[in-house]
Amino acid sequence: MRTATIVLVAYFSCVILGSVWRLIPWIHDAVPDLGALTAAYLGLTARRNIAPAVGGSVMLGYLVDLISGAPPGLIALVLGLTCVIARAVQQRISAFVALVAGILAMFVRGIYHVPSAAITLELRHLAVVVVATGVIGPIVWRIFRRIDAAYARTHRERDAALEGLAP
Amino acid sequence: MTLRRRLVDWCFAGLLVLLPALVLKASLARGTPSGLDTALLRITAPLEAGVSWVVEGIGGVWNRYVALVGVESENRELRDDNDKLRKQLAATTRKAFDVEALEDLAVVKRRTPADTLGARVIGAPLSPQFKVLRIRIDRGDRDVAPGMPVISGTGPVGRVDKVYGDYADVTLMSDVSSSIEVLIPRTGGRGMLTGLGRPDSYACTIGWLEKQINPTAKVEVGDEIVTSGLGASFPPGLVVGKISKVSRDDGMFQRVEVEPSVDVSRVRAVEVLLAPPPPPDPDAKTKKRSEPAFGGRPL
Numbered sequence: 202m203r204t205a206t207i208v209l210v211a212y213f214s215c216v217i218l219g220s221v222w223r224l225i226p227w228i229h230d231a232v233p234d235l236g237a238l239t240a241a242y243l244g245l246t247a248r249r250n251i252a253p254a255v256g257g258s259v260m261l262g263y264l265v266d267l268i269s270g271a272p273p274g275l276i277a278l279v280l281g282l283t284c285v286i287a288r289a290v291q292q293r294i295s296a297f298v299a300l301v302a303g304i305l306a307m308f309v310r311g312i313y314h315v316p317s318a319a320i321t322l323e324l325r326h327l328a329v330v331v332v333a334t335g336v337i338g339p340i341v342w343r344i345f346r347r348i349d350a351a352y353a354r355t356h357r358e359r360d361a362a363l364e365g366l367a368p
Numbered sequence: 369m370t371l372r373r374r375l376v377d378w379c380f381a382g383l384l385v386l387l388p389a390l391v392l393k394a395s396l397a398r399g400t401p402s403g404l405d406t407a408l409l410r411i412t413a414p415l416e417a418g419v420s421w422v423v424e425g426i427g428g429v430w431n432r433y434v435a436l437v438g439v440e441s442e443n444r445e446l447r448d449d450n451d452k453l454r455k456q457l458a459a460t461t462r463k464a465f466d467v468e469a470l471e472d473l474a475v476v477k478r479r480t481p482a483d484t485l486g487a488r489v490i491g492a493p494l495s496p497q498f499k500v501l502r503i504r505i506d507r508g509d510r511d512v513a514p515g516m517p518v519i520s521g522t523g524p525v526g527r528v529d530k531v532y533g534d535y536a537d538v539t540l541m542s543d544v545s546s547s548i549e550v551l552i553p554r555t556g557g558r559g560m561l562t563g564l565g566r567p568d569s570y571a572c573t574i575g576w577l578e579k580q581i582n583p584t585a586k587v588e589v590g591d592e593i594v595t596s597g598l599g600a601s602f603p604p605g606l607v608v609g610k611i612s613k614v615s616r617d618d619g620m621f622q623r624v625e626v627e628p629s630v631d632v633s634r635v636r637a638v639e640v641l642l643a644p645p646p647p648p649d650p651d652a653k654t655k656k657r658s659e660p661a662f663g664g665r666p667l
Contacts, residue, residue, distance in 0.1 A: 216416050220423040252380040259388050264408070268416060273405050274392025281385040313396055 203352040204243060204257040207345055211239035212264050214341070219268060231329040233337035236265045237302030238295055240280040242345045244287035246362075251288055258284035272315060279305045295338020296331050303327040469637040472521020476639055480519070480603050484639040485511055487518075490535070492633070497568040500540065500632045502526075507640060508534035517641040523607045523629040524548060524595060525638055538638070541608075541628055542570040550574065550608055551596035555587055558596055561608060561626060570628050571612065577622040586622065587611055593626055603641070 215235050222232050240258035247254035262277030269276065283302045292298075307327075310317045317323060346362050353359035395402065401409070470486070477484050491504035505518075509531045516528040518538045526546055529539040539546055544565035551558045559574035577587065591611045597604025609628040616623035 213415075213419075216412075216419050217423065219416075220420045250377045252377050252384060255381040255384045259384050262388065263391075264412065267405060267409055267412060272392055273395040273401065274388040274390075277388035278385065278392055281388055285381065285385065309392075313392055315396065 203349065204253050206348055206352070207239060207243065208257045208261045208264075210344065210348065211235055211261050215265055216268060230326055231333040233333040233341075234299045234302055234330055235337075235341060236261055236276060236280050237283050237298050238334060238338050238341045239345070240284040240302070241287035241295075241298040242342055244284035245291065245293060246345075246349060247288060251285070254288070255281050255284050272313075275309060275313070275315065276306070278309055282309075294335075295342065296335030298338070299331045299334030300327070303330060466636055469521065469635070473637055473639050476519060476521050480639070480641070482603060483642040484519075485642055486637060487512075487536075487640055488637050489635055495567045499566075499568055499570065502529065502540055502543070503538045503632065503635065503638075505536050505538060505638060505640070506534065507536055508532070509536075512536050512640050512642075517602045518638050519602070519606060519641065520630050520635045520638050522631070523609065524602050525630055525632065525635060527601070528640060540570070540632055541630070542566070542572055542632075546572075548602055548608065549596045549599040550593050551604075552577070552587055552591050552593055552611075554591050557587060557622070558598075561593070564625070570630075570632060572609070572626045572628060574622075574624050574626060577624055587614060587624055589614060601641075 218232065218235060236258075239261055240254075243254035243257050244251070258280040259277045262275075262280035263273065265271075265280075266273045266276045279302055282305050283298065286301055286305075287298060304327075307317070307323060309315075318326070349362035350359045353362050395405075473486055477486070485507060487505035487507045489503050490506050492500045493502060493504075495501050503525070505512075505528075512528050512531060514528050514531055518525045518528060524541055526538045526540040526543065528536050530537045540563065541548065541561070542563040542565065544563050546561075546563045548561045549558070550561045557577050559577035561572050561574050564571045564573050574593075589611050593608045593611065595602040595604055595606040595608060607629050609626045609630075611624045612627040613625040614622060615625060
């Protein structure tokens with residue numbers, strides 16, 4: 202239930218972000234990677250089982266695929282891998298998460314021969330996305346921690362969630 | 369958590385990661401959205417449309433009603449720019465019009481076998497029917513004299529009437545006191561063109577139009593009329609106008625109305641022919657007519 206709530210909130214955020222971001226002048230390209238942030242959060246805060254976190258990440262990726270016009274499965278695969286990597290490395294820096302997700306996306310596009318822009322453009326885009334995600338990440342994770350706190354079964358879990366400690 | 373359960377969990381996670389990989393491969397091979405994609409898009413599309421509508425509505429309200437800082441000053445600047453540009457455009461148009469008129473006059477000056485003097489039209493009193501009664505030029509008694517013919521690029525305009533100081537009034541061809549000897553090239557007929565003095569048009573008339581070359585030839589509406597060069601005033605061959613109406617034909621003479629070729633209301637510059645008209649001859653009744661300043665001699 203917690204994972205589903207986070208995935209739904211992340212999906213709504215992606216929809217709102219897609220509508221709002223293009224109205225802001227001078228930062229059209231710098232769209233924060235909410236999907237990667239969510240997948241990383243799910244991976245970092247997965248309790249005992251990693252499978253629900255990966256499932257939630259894949260589901261969110263699939264929905265983002267549909268609203269972004271990417272080939273279905275592309276972002277789902279990237280977010281699934283991001284979730285697993287975040288779980289493995291336990292690194293809580295949002296910019297790092299965006300960097301990993303960006304590199305994974307380039308890697309997956311390369312493997313599947315998905316058409317992409319020139320490498321210089323890709324790197325420039327990745328750089329601005331990393332910066333934007335680094336700025337927005339703490340806010341997004343704070344919201345997710347609130348959700349975690351709402352689903353906490355004990356006071357200890359609630360306090361740990363609000364303080365950002367992995368369960 | 370036992371090792372077995374952990375292995376199952378990781379295997380399940382691996383399968384979940386493998387699933388989008390297969391979906392991606394299938395979607396790239398297929399090239400079109402699957403049924404599941406379409407169904408999900410149908411479900412999520414209203415949500416996206418609703419969010420976009422709300423966000424764009426808020427953005428529109430912001431842009432149209434709130435974020436108007438500087439619009440007033442920008443509007444004022446644009447109005448000022450607009451005024452300046454309109455003035456520049458008017459001045460440029462006026463200059464272009466003048467240049468066009470002066471070019472016409474230059475052509476006339478080259479064609480005219482006489483000394484001419486350019487003059488700018490500085491005034492044109494109008495009749496109640498908005499017809500130009502006479503024009504005023506910027507040449508005074510040091511340059512021109514009463515009776516001197518005045519022409520424009522499209523034909524004769526009239527004669528200098530009164531001269532005072534640095535200005536002179538020109539009586540138009542359409543004035544009742546004006547008279548010009550003319551000829552119809554098609555028939556060879558000659559006559560004296562006089563103004564009708566109508567308040568609402570520049571029409572002239574030829575009261576007694578001779579049938580010079582071919583007595584049976586009749587003039588028709590639309591025939592061109594040119595100056596004959598007789599009468600020692602206008603040089604020959606200047607297009608005066610066209611016949612607009614044939615009002616009488618008694619066999620030997622015809623009476624016609626003429627629409628002048630010069631639109632006096634648009635004349636901005638003229639040429640004054642400096643050759644003076646012949647002085648009045650006291651022995652005109654006993655002597656033969658004096659030689660004209662322009663044109664061929666009468667037979």
